[in-house]
Amino acid sequence: MTFEKKILLEKPEEQERSSVSIMLRKVFQAIKLRYKTQFTLIMGLVVLVIILEILTKIPRLSDPFYSYKIGASYASNLPPSWDFWLGTDTGSHDIFVMILHGTRNSIYFGIGCALLSTTLAILLGVFGPFVGGKADTLSSFITNIFMVFPQLPFIFFIASLMKTRSWVTVMIIIGSFSWPWAARSIRSQVLTLRERNFIKVSKMSALGNMRIAFSEVVPNVLTYILLVFCISFGIGIITEAGISMLGLGDQGQNFITLGFVMWYHEPYNMSPHYYNIWISPGIVLVLIYLVFFVIQSSFINTFNPRTRENK
Amino acid sequence: MKSIETNILEEEDSQTKTSLIKQRTTTQKFISNSFLRLVVTKLIFYFIIFFIAISLAFLIPRLVPGNPLDYINQLGSTGLPPSYQEQIRTYMEQLFGLDQPIWVQYWRFLEAFFLHGDFGLSIDLDTPGQPVMDLILPTLPYTLMVAIPTLIITFFLGNLIGAWVGYNETKPRKVIYYIVLTMGAAPFYWFAYVLATIFITQLQLFPPLSTSVPNFAWDWAVLEQIFSHFWLPLILLIMVNTGGWSTGARSMMIYERGSGYILYSQKLGFKESKLRKYAYRNSLLPQFTGLNMNFNNIIGQTLILEVVLNWPGLGKVMIDAFSINDYAMIIGTFVIVIFIIVIGNFLIDISYGLLDPRIRIGGQEG
Amino acid sequence: MVEEIIRIENLTKRYISGIIKQKETYGALDVSFDIKRGEILSLVGESGSGKSTVANMILRLLKPTMGNIILLGKNIKEYKIKKYYENVQGIFQDPYSSYNFFYKVDHVLNQAISHSLSWVDIAEKERIISNTLEIVGLRGTETLGRFPHQLSGGQLQRILLARCLLFKPRLLIADEPTSMVDACARAEILNLLKKLKDKSGISVLFITHDIGQAQYISDRVIVMKKGEIVERGPTNDVFLNPKNDYTQNLLASVPSIYRKWA
Ligand SMILES: Nc1ncnc2c1ncn2[C@@H]1O[C@H](COP(=O)(O)OP(=O)(O)OP(=O)(O)O)[C@@H](O)[C@H]1O
Numbered sequence: 001m002t003f004e005k006k007i008l009l010e011k012p013e014e015q016e017r018s019s020v021s022i023m024l025r026k027v028f029q030a031i032k033l034r035y036k037t038q039f040t041l042i043m044g045l046v047v048l049v050i051i052l053e054i055l056t057k058i059p060r061l062s063d064p065f066y067s068y069k070i071g072a073s074y075a076s077n078l079p080p081s082w083d084f085w086l087g088t089d090t091g092s093h094d095i096f097v098m099i100l101h102g103t104r105n106s107i108y109f110g111i112g113c114a115l116l117s118t119t120l121a122i123l124l125g126v127f128g129p130f131v132g133g134k135a136d137t138l139s140s141f142i143t144n145i146f147m148v149f150p151q152l153p154f155i156f157f158i159a160s161l162m163k164t165r166s167w168v169t170v171m172i173i174i175g176s177f178s179w180p181w182a183a184r185s186i187r188s189q190v191l192t193l194r195e196r197n198f199i200k201v202s203k204m205s206a207l208g209n210m211r212i213a214f215s216e217v218v219p220n221v222l223t224y225i226l227l228v229f230c231i232s233f234g235i236g237i238i239t240e241a242g243i244s245m246l247g248l249g250d251q252g253q254n255f256i257t258l259g260f261v262m263w264y265h266e267p268y269n270m271s272p273h274y275y276n277i278w279i280s281p282g283i284v285l286v287l288i289y290l291v292f293f294v295i296q297s298s299f300i301n302t303f304n305p306r307t308r309e310n311k
Numbered sequence: 312m313k314s315i316e317t318n319i320l321e322e323e324d325s326q327t328k329t330s331l332i333k334q335r336t337t338t339q340k341f342i343s344n345s346f347l348r349l350v351v352t353k354l355i356f357y358f359i360i361f362f363i364a365i366s367l368a369f370l371i372p373r374l375v376p377g378n379p380l381d382y383i384n385q386l387g388s389t390g391l392p393p394s395y396q397e398q399i400r401t402y403m404e405q406l407f408g409l410d411q412p413i414w415v416q417y418w419r420f421l422e423a424f425f426l427h428g429d430f431g432l433s434i435d436l437d438t439p440g441q442p443v444m445d446l447i448l449p450t451l452p453y454t455l456m457v458a459i460p461t462l463i464i465t466f467f468l469g470n471l472i473g474a475w476v477g478y479n480e481t482k483p484r485k486v487i488y489y490i491v492l493t494m495g496a497a498p499f500y501w502f503a504y505v506l507a508t509i510f511i512t513q514l515q516l517f518p519p520l521s522t523s524v525p526n527f528a529w530d531w532a533v534l535e536q537i538f539s540h541f542w543l544p545l546i547l548l549i550m551v552n553t554g555g556w557s558t559g560a561r562s563m564m565i566y567e568r569g570s571g572y573i574l575y576s577q578k579l580g581f582k583e584s585k586l587r588k589y590a591y592r593n594s595l596l597p598q599f600t601g602l603n604m605n606f607n608n609i610i611g612q613t614l615i616l617e618v619v620l621n622w623p624g625l626g627k628v629m630i631d632a633f634s635i636n637d638y639a640m641i642i643g644t645f646v647i648v649i650f651i652i653v654i655g656n657f658l659i660d661i662s663y664g665l666l667d668p669r670i671r672i673g674g675q676e677g
Numbered sequence: 678m679v680e681e682i683i684r685i686e687n688l689t690k691r692y693i694s695g696i697i698k699q700k701e702t703y704g705a706l707d708v709s710f711d712i713k714r715g716e717i718l719s720l721v722g723e724s725g726s727g728k729s730t731v732a733n734m735i736l737r738l739l740k741p742t743m744g745n746i747i748l749l750g751k752n753i754k755e756y757k758i759k760k761y762y763e764n765v766q767g768i769f770q771d772p773y774s775s776y777n778f779f780y781k782v783d784h785v786l787n788q789a790i791s792h793s794l795s796w797v798d799i800a801e802k803e804r805i806i807s808n809t810l811e812i813v814g815l816r817g818t819e820t821l822g823r824f825p826h827q828l829s830g831g832q833l834q835r836i837l838l839a840r841c842l843l844f845k846p847r848l849l850i851a852d853e854p855t856s857m858v859d860a861c862a863r864a865e866i867l868n869l870l871k872k873l874k875d876k877s878g879i880s881v882l883f884i885t886h887d888i889g890q891a892q893y894i895s896d897r898v899i900v901m902k903k904g905e906i907v908e909r910g911p912t913n914d915v916f917l918n919p920k921n922d923y924t925q926n927l928l929a930s931v932p933s934i935y936r937k938w939a
């Protein structure tokens with residue numbers, strides 16, 4: 001980029017705007033710059049988008065147990081066949097269709113969960129140390145409390161008390177309990193960054209704490225934040241599946257997740273060929289986990305300045 | 312305009328100031344010097360957490376839509392005999408003061424727990440009108456006998472595997488490492504199905520899931536039956552939790568191996584076995600800080616596995632209570648679970664304080 | 678008598694470390710001195726003697742435990758941050774860590790100019806930046822638009838110096854600006870500081886552990902040891918006729934350089 005362009009970007013009127021927009025624009029530029037160099041990342045994301053695209057193309061069914069083979073009358077507990085790829089269950093539901101729905105919804109659920117917990121982690125991990133003083137003490141105290149606060153029992157507790165649970169409620173409960181480890185590790189990164197000279201230099205340009213946190217610190221912990229996002233995603237999906245499997249998930253039965261598929265086929269009321277009923281959702285869960293693991297590690301390669309310099 | 316010389320005049324004044332500073336810090340030193348301080352801080356911290364949890368256990372049932380506590384007025388639909396219904400209703404209303412203002416209820420709730428350890432009566436058809444505490448406490452050993460061995464075994468096993476791989480990254484070692492890692496990544500409840508299928512349905516090593524675990528008794532036959540159910544959840548939890556420790560220990564070991572003192576001692580010709588011992592010990596210590604979170608995770612996992620594998624611990628009781636809306640039971644189990652977690656974390660923190668020389672003696676902080 | 682820019686009175690910084698058993702060290706203990714207009718004052722001392730601690734307190738990057746800093750007759754607590762940094766600026770030892778590797782080197786200049794000259798138009802800003810870069814002996818076409826790792830330590834340090842000049846400060850705190858650059862760039866930076874002092878009347882607090890550099894550049898010298906000032910005075914007095922044992926030891930440890938300039 002030429003000198004003139006760079007100056008143009010720093011128009012004074014734009015400076016008046018909130019530091020958030022400036023930061024976002026800069027981060028966006030930086031990401032655009034990396035996009036050219038990194039192939040794995042793009043591929044991972046493209047695959048993800050394609051999967052999501054396919055999943056959204058599945059017809060939305062008001063009754064999730066209603067098969068896409070409308071009008072076909074079929075028996076329960078069918079073995080896998082060309083008509084029913086994974087067979088049917090005791091309630092004559094096409095397992096393959098249920099898994100398709102479950103996959104899409106689980107991914108949505110995981111993304112929602114990860115968004116929530118990553119936001120909380122950034123708020124407490126980045127801004128705590130940067131506002132400093134009482135806010136810092138408070139944020140690290142809250143993090144410490146949530147750290148040892150038993151999240152699973154608590155999620156159990158709330159979920160079992162609520163008569164009407166929608167998947168949004170479950171998502172909020174899980175998301176708001178799975179951030180403390182992330183906040184702590186972001187925080188420790190920020191604490192070392194805070195001692196770096198470039199922070200001092202920004203301070204000597206009389207920039208506010210928030211502005212520094214956004215434009216100097218956040219880009220530097222971006223890899224970390226994306227990592228946290230991917231891990232939170234995994235935690236979200238797996239926790240939700242565990243809860244749904246116990247029957248504590250969404251109650252409307254319009255939102256089948258992979259865990260719900262497993263719950264519906266709990267081993268007590270086994271059908272003769274029940275293995276493929278619970279094995280397949282589990283395998284899909286592991287696969288989703290793996291895809292995000294690959295994306296996450298390519299993120300690390302992409303944003304690590306050391307690997308970047310070698311390019 | 313002052314110059315340097317004038318500072319000399321002020322010297323006396325400033326000297327008294329610095330001596331004041333020094334005096335104050337020596338008294339500070341005296342208080343902070345003891346290990347007691349750690350114990351007291353942690354005690355206060357965990358009491359706060361426990362108090363928050365208890366308060367939430369009180370508040371949430373009253374906040375969620377369709378106040379669950381109304382169930383006391385709708386006992387008719389539970390199918391309980393009327394005499395029990397009457398007994399339970401009067402008992403609960405009296406215990407928690409359900410007709411009183413909310414802060415009185417809160418006070419009664421705290422009183423009931425802290426003074427009497429009482430959470431009300433169960434509405435379960437099998438055990439109607441029994442105090443829930445009497446039903447919950449016998450299940451506690453079942454949860455703990457799975458969770459605590461898991462915590463200890465996985466800590467040592469996982470760290471040893473990780474350190475062993477990190478010390479010498481040969482191919483077979485790496486293969487084992489990745490197997491351990493993959494097991495940790497699989498969803499544990501799903502893994503429970505897999506293991507149940509292999510060990511129960513196929514190999515028939517353990518009794519089927521549908522058979523229930525007998526109540527505890529000092530009788531050889533009963534103990535044998537209990538233990539025949541016990542192995543599967545234990546093995547499963549160990550398999551699932553080992554991976555997490557290995558990753559940490561491996562990177563610690565790689566770091567240790569590359570650090571100056573190992574290389575230097577190698578050059579000096581120290582015995583390999585001695586060096587390995589040092590490296591293992593140094594890469595183990597930082598891992599202790601992970602114990603708290605791992606303990607919480609293991610308890611959570613145990614609760615879910617108990618349901619899947621039909622193991623009569625706290626989680627099973629909680630889910631059973633959930634399916635019949637036995638709220639006294641739900642609240643009771645929740646508080647007991649929190650209690651275990653808080654006590655466990657406290658003990659872990661204290662033992663960490665005893666082990667770590669930096670905490671024992673005091674050191675640098677950023 | 679020349680005008681006094683800054684006066685430091687009984688500046689003390691106590692660090693408390695340790696989690697359970699606490700231990701305190703004094704980064705600075707009862708440090709008092711002043712700097713006059715157009716003067717280069719050197720702060721010399723071994724590693725860990727508290728030089729950076731003093732510098733950071735003057736730059737308001739660290740809160741003093743005790744003591745006052747008075748800039749142009751007014752306590753610095755009374756200054757607005759923005760106003761203060763128009764008067765006092767600093768550069769640090771490690772040029773690489775002074776840049777955010779996420780951005781190009783222009784970033785620090787843009788930050789500075791959008792603060793101090795937010796009202797001038799773009800062409801004017803561009804002109805100011807290239808003029809300032811010229812003062813420190815750089816050309817915009819060679820340095821701007823690059824990432825920090827594409828430039829040398831000396832270039833980076835001079836861009837930071839240019840950044841300071843954008844504020845037109847009265848006092849420059851230079852915390853070991855030369856210790857991480859090569860010998861050639863070191864001489865350039867030293868001469869630059871001298872030139873700034875002579876031409877623009879900027880006062881400099883020059884921090885170093887290298888007695889040769891202090892001797893070369895400064896008008897007065899302060900010697901620090903373990904957070905305390907052990908010797909002070911005009912450069913030649915201190916170095917040719919040291920009264921304190923510590924200073925004598927310092928000098929003895931660098932005989933060749935000392936003799937060259939003596
Ligand atoms: N954050 C801190 N916490 C505790 N002690 C500190 C801290 N920062 C500095 N110190 C201590 O204060 C003393 C002075 O440190 P300072 O960095 O000011 O020294 P210096 O003279 O700049 O050394 P150098 O030449 O190595 O840069 C040192 O003994 C150091 O250990």
Ligand SMILES: [Mg+2]
Nearest residue numbers: 728729730853
């Ligand atoms: Mg220093």
